[in-house]
Amino acid sequence: MIGVQLALISALRACGRHRPASLAMPGNVRRSGHKSLLAAGLLASSALFLSAHQARADEYSDLLDILKIKGSLTQGEYSALMIKHRRHQQEMAEAESERSERHSGRFASARDQDHSGRIRSASASSSAHHVAVAGGLDVTPVFLDAQDAAYDAAASARSARQSMLAAQAAINDPGIVRTDKYVPGKGITFHAGSVAINLSGFVNGFYTYDNAYGRYVGGGTSAGAGGSKFDASAVRNGYLPAALITKITTTQEGIDMAAVFGMYPGLDNNKPGAMNANSGGSPVGLGTPGIDFRQVYMTFGNKKMGTVKIGRDLGIFGSDAILDDATLITVGSVGGNSAPGNTSLGRIGVGYLYADWIPQISYQSPMMSGVQxxxxxxxxxxxxxxAGTNNEGAGPDALSAQSTHHSSPMAQGKVTYDFTSGDFKGRVWAGFLIQHQQRLYSSVISQNQGRSATVEAGEVGTKLSYKGFEGVAYYYRASGLGTTGLFFDGITPTGHKRNSEGYYVQGSYSFDKRLRVAASYGVSNLYQAPGEIDSILVRRNESEVGALFYKWTDWIQFVAEYSHTESIAHSGNRGKDNSASGGAVLLF
Incomplete structure (x- = not known):
């Protein structure tokens, strides 16, 4: 702009020097002449500015080069946009050639007119192709240059718009794949037209040393509940196995849709049992790890109508208790360390029941003033x-009834309330579970007797955080639901429901963005039904966990942990274990 201003000043001064000083003009003619000179100068400056802008028009190519170097454009996107830009440049060059020929003809005509008489007029209705000012200065060429500059500006605007439309078309072109800017922990997102594909997951591994001892406890979570004393070392997964999660999303007719596939392989050899990939492992040569395909579901909805989910995913009851548990990315209670399965127990059975991955049709409402x-x-x-039998794992006397027939589904639900006040954030939730169990059977009753029971459970919890501090408190109570897993040992061999309850409290503090410490304590109790006598069935599982986390990069954090777990039977038998673990977790 400074160069344009200097050019304007020089043009005005030149016009002043070329006007004869002795020329006398009436005041209105002088004013008209001054206005015409100013108009000519402004037109000249506009022409200079637009010409300079035209010279820089190929900065679009430079911008594409920079975006490609910075990784904002893929090679395919860069090539497509550059081809379209060069086509636009060619069209502009052809238009420029036509304008030059037109301008040459007009300039020659104006020159001939100047030689034949230098037509002068201060009238505002002068021909747009022949503008003159008093004093003998013919500014027709200047006006023509300004007119051409205006044509160039219009062509540049059309080219810019075409390039913008081409870029927008490329973004939605299903033939061009682009990626979102990576956000740690959110996975990698690719876009193919209107479809987004997100890949996320994690990998973990720990060395765990466990010292276990005690007497047999049916259904106990302590490794010592097996009734022997031993030390064991293992290289294993923690509470989580590894995971590769694929999420495919799009929006059609205002409806957001997604398909999710979650594959969770373990590190150690698999030995299928009642718990499938989550059963105890088999540390024998030529083994293979278990692949636990936990998630297969779809969702559809939007922020106004809410979201419907159909498929297999984490259950509703107990889900917040799990997701807020600090042992989620550690080991917690090992459960068994000499032959590790896909996962450890974390705090399952020592503070909450496992929510599990369950086929479901569920609905989540829109968020309304923090309530969902x-x-x-x-x-x-x-x-x-x-729990097995009442004879330390052998014999005919089963400790609990079982069932295999269901005429009605299980129902689950919860209400959450999220709130924020400055640096203070929190969530409060309450949930329920209900299912009718039919045709119970055991060594005492047969399915033909038609014994049934309605299982009920409720939960409440809260998570509060303030700056670096975070606290979690959770409590559940159930009738017939049992302990550790859903419907584990919840009903007696005679068909009566056992009550159960549990809780855990947890606190953590982050010293900075890298270093964090956490500690938690949890208990799960399983009570006897009326008429039951003391047995080796578990009465109480409890554990204390302390962990140190160091976030080395956005992907990797190191973990060191100590946990103590104890299981107590109604008969008084106890099993205990103390474990120490160290390892790393990578999340992307």
């Missing part, structure tokens, strides 16, 4: 005799 409701119908699950 989630309800669903689930695949009903069998009552299961997890």
């Amino acid at each position: 409701v989630t309800v669903g119908v689930m695949q009903p699950m069998d009552e299961f005799n997890f």
